[in-house]
Amino acid sequence: MAVASPPSTRPAVELRGITKRFPGVVANRDVNLLVEAGTIHAIVGENGAGKSTLMKILYGMQRPDEGTIAIDGTVLSLRRPTHAIRAGIGMVHQHFMLADNLTVLENIVLGSEPDTPVVLSRRKARRRIVELGRQYGLGVDPDALVETLGVGDRQRVEILKVLYRGARVLILDEPTAVLVPQEVEDLFASLRELRNEGLTVLFISHKLDEVLSVADAITVIRSGTTVATVEPASVTARDLANLMVGHELPTPETRESTVTDTVELSLRRVTVAGAGARNALDGIDLDIRRGEIVGVAGVEGNGQTELINAVMGLAPLASGSIHLGEVDISRWPTRRRREEGIACVPEDRHRDGLLLDAPLWENAALGQQTRKPFVAGAFIDRAGARRRAEEIVETYGVRTPGVDVRAGALSGGNQQKLIMGRELTSGPRVLVAAHPTRGVDVGAQAAIWEELRKARAKGLAVLLISADLDELIGLSDTLVVLYGGRMVARLDPSGTNVDALGCYMTGTDPAGRGELDIDAVAAEVQAAHPLEVVAPSTTVEGATPIGTDRTGGGGAAPGGSGPDLTKGGPS
Numbered sequence: 273m274a275v276a277s278p279p280s281t282r283p284a285v286e287l288r289g290i291t292k293r294f295p296g297v298v299a300n301r302d303v304n305l306l307v308e309a310g311t312i313h314a315i316v317g318e319n320g321a322g323k324s325t326l327m328k329i330l331y332g333m334q335r336p337d338e339g340t341i342a343i344d345g346t347v348l349s350l351r352r353p354t355h356a357i358r359a360g361i362g363m364v365h366q367h368f369m370l371a372d373n374l375t376v377l378e379n380i381v382l383g384s385e386p387d388t389p390v391v392l393s394r395r396k397a398r399r400r401i402v403e404l405g406r407q408y409g410l411g412v413d414p415d416a417l418v419e420t421l422g423v424g425d426r427q428r429v430e431i432l433k434v435l436y437r438g439a440r441v442l443i444l445d446e447p448t449a450v451l452v453p454q455e456v457e458d459l460f461a462s463l464r465e466l467r468n469e470g471l472t473v474l475f476i477s478h479k480l481d482e483v484l485s486v487a488d489a490i491t492v493i494r495s496g497t498t499v500a501t502v503e504p505a506s507v508t509a510r511d512l513a514n515l516m517v518g519h520e521l522p523t524p525e526t527r528e529s530t531v532t533d534t535v536e537l538s539l540r541r542v543t544v545a546g547a548g549a550r551n552a553l554d555g556i557d558l559d560i561r562r563g564e565i566v567g568v569a570g571v572e573g574n575g576q577t578e579l580i581n582a583v584m585g586l587a588p589l590a591s592g593s594i595h596l597g598e599v600d601i602s603r604w605p606t607r608r609r610r611e612e613g614i615a616c617v618p619e620d621r622h623r624d625g626l627l628l629d630a631p632l633w634e635n636a637a638l639g640q641q642t643r644k645p646f647v648a649g650a651f652i653d654r655a656g657a658r659r660r661a662e663e664i665v666e667t668y669g670v671r672t673p674g675v676d677v678r679a680g681a682l683s684g685g686n687q688q689k690l691i692m693g694r695e696l697t698s699g700p701r702v703l704v705a706a707h708p709t710r711g712v713d714v715g716a717q718a719a720i721w722e723e724l725r726k727a728r729a730k731g732l733a734v735l736l737i738s739a740d741l742d743e744l745i746g747l748s749d750t751l752v753v754l755y756g757g758r759m760v761a762r763l764d765p766s767g768t769n770v771d772a773l774g775c776y777m778t779g780t781d782p783a784g785r786g787e788l789d790i791d792a793v794a795a796e797v798q799a800a801h802p803l804e805v806v807a808p809s810t811t812v813e814g815a816t817p818i819g820t821d822r823t824g825g826g827g828a829a830p831g832g833s834g835p836d837l838t839k840g841g842p843s
Contacts, residue, residue, distance in 0.1 A: 282345045284309035284441055284472040285330065290339035292325055294681075296673035299325040301496045303339070307441075307474065307489075312467050314475045314483040317493035317516055318715045320671050320683040323476050326493070327443050330474075331363045332356040343441070362434025366446040366684070367622055368426050372419035376412055377401060380433050404435050408469070409462045423572050424455035431462070442466065443474045446684075448482055449710050451739070453774055460486045478714060480509040492516055517715045524721050524746030530563035531749050535597075536733035537583070537614075537702045540803070542592035544578040546757070551590065552578040554757045555794070557803050560702065565724065565734040567748030567765070569741065571777050575757040576737050577619065580706055583735065584616055585609050596702070610639050613701035617691055617708050619737075621684075625691045628680030632672060635679045636661035636694050643698075664693035669719055685716030692720055696727055703727065706737045721747065741770045755779050758794040762801050 285307040292300040300322045307313045317323050328334040330341065332350035340347050343359045350356045356363075370379050381397050398414045405411040410428045418426065427447065434442055444463075448456045463473055463486060477483050483490055484504045491501045492515040500515055539558040546552035553575045560566045570576050581587035583594060585606040593602045601609055610616075616639075618624035626635050637646040637657045645656030661675040668689045672682060679687060688708065695703060705724065709717045724747060728734060738744050744751060745765045753761040753776040761776045775782040779790065 282309070283307055283342075284311075284344060285474070286342040286345075287326070287330070288340045288342070290326065290329060290336050290341075292322075292329060292334060292336050298496055300329070300336070303493070303496070303498050305491055305498060306501070307472060309344075309472050310467055310470045311488040312463055312473045312475055312486055314477060314487035314490045315493060316477060316480065316483055316490060316512060318685070320686060321493045321516075322496040323493055324445065324683065327363065327445060327474065327476060330356070331361060331443060357437055357439070360438060360440040361443065362437060362439030362441070363443040364427070364430040364434060364445065364447065366449060367620075368430055370418045370426060370429060372417070374418060375414065376416050376418060376421075376429050376432075377414040379418055379429055380414075380436050384437050401432060401436065404432055408435065408465045409458075410435075424451055424458065427451070427455075427459065428462075439471075441472045441474065443476070445476045446478070447475070448477065448479060453741070453770070454778070456482065478712060478717070480512045480714070483512070484509060513714055524740075524743045529749065530729050530731070532562040532564075532731070534562045535559045536562050537735070538595040538803070539583075540593050540595075542579075542582055542594060543590045544575075544582050544587050544757075545590045546578075550757070552757050553582060553754075555592070555798075556759055557798060557801075558752065558759075559803050560733040560735055562731040562733055563728055564749045565728055565736050565747050567744040567751045568735065568737045568754060569744050569751060569773050569777055570754035572739065574777075575754040576706075578757070579735075579754070580616070580619065580704055580737060583609075583702075583704055584614065607642070610698075611642060613699070614704065615639075615695035615698050615700035615702070616704045617688075617695055617706055619706040621687050621691055626679045626687060629678055632665070632670075632675040632677055632679055632682075632690060633658045633661035635690065636664055636675075638694065640694070640698050660697065664690060664697060667697075668693035668723065685712035688712050689716060689719060692723055696723060696732075700732065702733045702735070704735045704737075707739060708736070709738075709740065709743060741773050745770070745773070753777055755788070756790055758790050759797050760788060760790060760793045762797050 283306050285305065287303060287305040290300050290303040291298070303322070303326055305326070315323050325334060329336050330350070332353045332355050335351060341350060342348070343361070348355070348359055350359065371382070374382070377394065377398055380401055401414045405428070410432055412421070412425050412428045412432070418429065421429070431442070447459060451459060463475070466473055475483070475487060484507070487504050489501060490504060490507070490512065492499050492512065494516060537560045539556050542553060542556040543551050544553040556579065558566065568576060568579065578587055582589060585604055589602055593600055595601065596609070596612060596614065601612070622628060627638070633654070634657070637652070640646055641652065645653060645660050647653055648656065658675055664670065665672060665675060670682070670686050670689050670693065672686065679690070682690065692708065708724070709720050712720070724734060736744065736748060745768055748765045751763040751765050751768060751773070752759050753763070753773065755777065756779070760779070772782040779788050780786065781788055
C-alpha cells in the first residue's frame with residue numbers, strides 16, 4: 273500500500289492539528305490533511321468518524337478548538353461560511369439547499385446579489401451560468417423551475433452555485449448518494465473537467481469503488497483522526513474498508529428463502545394521478561408475502577415516491593385498491609395504517625423521518641405516539657418513551673451520549689439506525705424501506721442489512737425501494753422495475769445483473785432491440801405474473817379488524833399481529 277507522495281507545489285488546502293470538542297465527545301482529534309491544487313481528494317470514514325465536522329470547520333460552519341487552516345499557503349481564520357466563500361471555498365451539502373419555487377438562475381444568484389443598491393442583471397447572470405455549464409459539463413436550463421428538475425440536475429445547480437461565487441476549492445458531501453449509475457458517470461465527468469481546469473475537489477463518500485475510480489488521493493479518517501493518505505492505484509476497496517472499520521466490506525446477500533404463502537400486502541391496479549395528463553403510477557399489481565423482500569428499481573421520478581405515498585396513505589388513489597391481509601385499506605388515513613402494522617423508513621430522513629431539533633426520545637415516538645409505551649391515558653408517557661429510545665440505541669447500535677441528544681447532532685448513519693430501530697420495534701407486519709442505506713458508511717450499511725435480513729426471517733413483509741442496484745439484487749426475493757409509472761419488469765434477482773436492471777430502468781431492451789414499448793411490456797409483465805383477486809372485506813368502515821388496539825397499544829387481534837422483531841431469531 274503506497275502512501276500518497278507529498279505535493280510538489282503549494283497545497284490548495286492544509287489542515288494542521290485540527291481538534292474539535294463537543295459535550296461528551298471529541299469529533300476531531302489532531303487531524304492533519306494536505307490537499308494538492310488541481311486534484312480530486314477523497315475523504316472516507318465511518319459515520320461519526322468526523323468527516324462532516326472537519327468539512328464544516330473548513331467551510332466556516334464550525335470553529336476548531338485547536339489547529340490551523342491554510343488556503344494556498346496562507347493561514348486563515350474562517351469564522352463563518354462567508355469567510356470561506358471569500359477564500360474561494362464552496363460546499364455542496366448532501367441534502368440539497370435549493371428553493372423549489374424559484375428558477376435555476378434565481379437559486380444560483382440567491383445570496384450573491386450585488387452589495388451596492390443596483391438592479392441585478394438577469395441577462396448577465398444567465399450568460400455566466402450558461403458559460404459555466406458549458407465549461408464544466410454542467411448544462412442546465414437557467415429558467416427552469418427547480419421543482420421540475422430531477423436529482424442529477426439539482427446537483428448540477430448546487431455545483432454551479434459555488435462556481436458562480438468563484439470557488440476554487442469545492443467540498444462535495446456524499447455527492448452520489450441519490451444518483452443512479454448513469455448520473456454518477458456524468459458527475460464524475462464533470463469533476464474531471466473541474467480538475468482539468470485547475471480546481472480542487474474534496475470528495476466525501478462511503479462508496480469505496482467510486483472513490484477508487486475518481487480520486488487522485490484518498491485520506492481515511494477513523495475515530496476523529498486521520499489514519500492514512502494513500503494513492504488509489506495502491507489499494508483496493510477491501511484495504512480501505514479495513515482502514516476505516518477494521519474489517520472487510522459487507523455484502524447485501526440474503527440467505528435461505530423465508531418466503532411464505534401468506535400475502536401481507538396487495539396492490540391491485542393501483543393508479544396515482546400525476547401533475548399533467550400522465551399518471552405518476554399506472555395500474556400497478558403487486559403482492560408482498562410474509563418473509564419476503566420485494567425490491568423496486570427505477571430512476572428517480574418514475575413512480576417510486578408515489579408508490580410509497582400510496583401504500584402509506586399520503587397520496588389518494590385515482591383507481592385500484594390496497595389490501596393489508598384481506599382488508600381493503602385504500603381509504604384509511606396514514607395514522608390508521610401505521611397503527612395496524614405498516615411501518616416506513618422514509619426517502620428523506622431529514623424532511624420526513626426526524627425532528628432534527630428534538631431529542632432522540634421524542635423522535636422514537638414519531639408515528640407511534642398513540643400507542644404504548646409512548647402514552648399513558650391521554651398524555652405522552654415520557655418515561656416510557658425514554659425507555660424505548662434507550663432500547664433502540666442499545667439494540668441497533670446508535671452512537672450517542674444519551675437519548676436527550678438532538679437528532680440533528682447524530683451522523684447520517686446513526687440517524688438512519690435510529691429510524692430503522694424505531695420502525696422495527698413497533699412490531700410491524702409490513703415495512704416500506706425507502707433507500708435505507710443512502711448516505712451511510714459500510715459499518716452502518718452492514719448493520720441495516722443485517723436487521724432487514726433478521727426481520728425477513730421472522731416473517732416481516734418488506735417493500736424495498738433503493739437506488740443501490742447491488743443492494744436490490746442482493747437483498748430481494750423478487751425484483752420489479754418502474755419506468756414512467758408502469759411496471760416494466762418482474763425479475764428473479766438470482767438471474768439478474770446490474771446491466772440488465774439499468775436497461776429496464778432507462779426504458780431500453782436488455783436484449784439490444786432498442787427502446788421498450790412500455791404499454792406492451794407492462795401488459796406482458798401483468799400477463800406473465802397473474803395475481804389472485806383479493807377477497808372483498810366485509811369489515812365496516814371505522815372498525816379495527818386487525819393489528820393492535822388503535823387507542824392503547826394493547827393486544828393484537830388473532831392472526832393480525834406482525835412478527836415479533838424484538839427477539840433474536842434466524843438470520
